[in-house]
Amino acid sequence: MADKRFHLAWFMNFTPDEWREPFGQGGNPWDGQFYIEMAQAMERACFDLIMIEDKLMVPETYGGSRDLSLKHAMMVPKADPAPLAVAMGMATRHLGVVATMSTMAYPPFMLARLSSTIDSLTKGRFGWNVVTSAEDLMAKNFGMDKLPPREDRYAMAEEYMEVCEKLFNSWEPDAVVLDRKNGIYADGSKVHTIDHKGTFYQVRGPLNTVPSPQRRPVYLQAGASPRGRDFAARHADAIVSVANGVEGMKAFRADIRARVEKLGRDPDDIKVFFCICPSLGETEEEAHARYRNVTMSDNFVTDVLISISAITEIDFSQFELDKPLPEKLVTNGESGTLDKFQQWGSGKTLRQLAADGGGGLVSSMELIGTPAQVAEKMGAAMAEVGGDGFLITTPVLRVSRRYIAEICDGLVPELQARGLTRTEYKHQLLRDNLREF
Numbered sequence: 208m209a210d211k212r213f214h215l216a217w218f219m220n221f222t223p224d225e226w227r228e229p230f231g232q233g234g235n236p237w238d239g240q241f242y243i244e245m246a247q248a249m250e251r252a253c254f255d256l257i258m259i260e261d262k263l264m265v266p267e268t269y270g271g272s273r274d275l276s277l278k279h280a281m282m283v284p285k286a287d288p289a290p291l292a293v294a295m296g297m298a299t300r301h302l303g304v305v306a307t308m309s310t311m312a313y314p315p316f317m318l319a320r321l322s323s324t325i326d327s328l329t330k331g332r333f334g335w336n337v338v339t340s341a342e343d344l345m346a347k348n349f350g351m352d353k354l355p356p357r358e359d360r361y362a363m364a365e366e367y368m369e370v371c372e373k374l375f376n377s378w379e380p381d382a383v384v385l386d387r388k389n390g391i392y393a394d395g396s397k398v399h400t401i402d403h404k405g406t407f408y409q410v411r412g413p414l415n416t417v418p419s420p421q422r423r424p425v426y427l428q429a430g431a432s433p434r435g436r437d438f439a440a441r442h443a444d445a446i447v448s449v450a451n452g453v454e455g456m457k458a459f460r461a462d463i464r465a466r467v468e469k470l471g472r473d474p475d476d477i478k479v480f481f482c483i484c485p486s487l488g489e490t491e492e493e494a495h496a497r498y499r500n501v502t503m504s505d506n507f508v509t510d511v512l513i514s515i516s517a518i519t520e521i522d523f524s525q526f527e528l529d530k531p532l533p534e535k536l537v538t539n540g541e542s543g544t545l546d547k548f549q550q551w552g553s554g555k556t557l558r559q560l561a562a563d564g565g566g567g568l569v570s571s572m573e574l575i576g577t578p579a580q581v582a583e584k585m586g587a588a589m590a591e592v593g594g595d596g597f598l599i600t601t602p603v604l605r606v607s608r609r610y611i612a613e614i615c616d617g618l619v620p621e622l623q624a625r626g627l628t629r630t631e632y633k634h635q636l637l638r639d640n641l642r643e644f
Contacts, residue, residue: 210644213589214596215619215628216303216480217249217257218447220604221286227506230609234280239294245611246295249302252615253629255596255640256303257295258336258427258447259288260604263312264344266517270524279506281513281603289321296329303637305334305427310367311360312340312349316410319374322424323416331420331636336427337442339364341518341540357539361434363407368442370408373401375423377413393417425637431543440466444638445478447598449547450571456481456592478595478641481571483585484602487613491576498575502562502602510603511561519545528558578613582621589627 224241226234232241249257265283266276276283288306296304306325308318326333339360340346343353354360382397401412428439429447439446440463450456464474488494501507512523520540526532535551548560555563572588574581585597599614622628634640
């Protein structure tokens with residue numbers, strides 16, 4: 208009988224929590240303790256991993272000013288995910304910790320060295336969410352006038368991954384000998400330069416860190432376009448997706464697995480995580496009421512439009528809230544996110560799109576109800592899709608202790624009782640836990 212279990216991950220932001228709400232902590236998490244405790248809660252619930260999103264600019268697109276982003280604390284302030292990943296990893300024993308790092312921001316040597324270091328510090332539980340960045344404001348912080356076109360960014364990213372792979376393999380597995388008698392720490396004949404000279408990068412190597420427990424971090428990626436899917440199929444250990452319902456989830460997973468197989472990889476070695484935003488209550492009525500209270504508030508609509516403007520580089524303040532968008536929009540920013548958000552042809556008003564969109568991280572399926580009801584829906588969906596797991600988040604990536612408890616102490620026990628998610632970790636390395644089923 209096939210294993211019916213699926214994987215669980217959590218998607219979060221190193222930003223203020225639900226600071227406006229009664230169950231928030233006031234938006235002052237900068238010592239990281241709030242998020243360290245979150246990671247410990249995820250580990251108690253046997254999540255595979257927690258993933259920290261990132262952006263590298265202060266948004267100014269919505270309304271042509273940074274003022275609203277700062278007023279709402281929307282996408283700013285935002286702290287660096289790499290040190291938080293270390294803190295989370297040092298405070299847990301089994302949970303995977305994943306940091307988002309941009310190929311446009313880090314020289315390949317620095318990213319490979321940082322990843323190798325964190326993987327060692329976390330005893331083989333580190334993952335890298337590979338992004339190319341999609342904002343011209345980000346480019347201006349790194350010596351560019353604007354980002355290269357999307358196709359060029361992918362070409363650069365392909366070579367970037369090639370360089371990183373060479374660096375991760377620049378030490379042979381048995382290069383460290385620790386021969387105390389003869390005074391030899393590492394065998395120099397087993398540590399090699401990579402001498403990479405390509406179109407975009409020139410790197411000598413070797414890496415100056417020892418091989419980490421996983422040798423390279425787990426790679427996550429969120430490609431939605433055909434080019435992005437090809438990139439993910441070639442490199443990723445796990446893919447993050449927002450699909451349109453169960454049929455969309457099923458089609459996306461089948462498409463990815465076909466691309467992976469065509470490249471000569473084992474489709475079971477790559478896991479697809481579908482984003483969901485469960486809304487829970489003690490009764491179904493309460494869950495729906497809470498969902499409406501959140502998504503129809505003016506603050507929520509503004510938060511979503513600030514976020515979607517920043518990552519698509521389209522100023523949505525120019526459109527009327529209570530009318531449909533006047534035309535189908537295109538961007539050099541996150542095109543997949545834009546397409547999902549605008550739902551072109553649906554006839555929905557911008558306010559309704561914002562309520563659906565949750566900052567671009569649209570839930571792959573509607574999950575509103577009691578923990579038991581939501582668990583049942585998740586199990587049925589995964590059985591239809593065929594795998595592999597869910598990435599749980601909140602609509603605009605803000606979270607409260609209340610919501611963490613609802614998921615970890617309400618929803619997850621219902622999933623575990625149905626045999627749908629793990630009740631213990633079997634492996635030390637994040638990659639092995641992902642491939643367990």
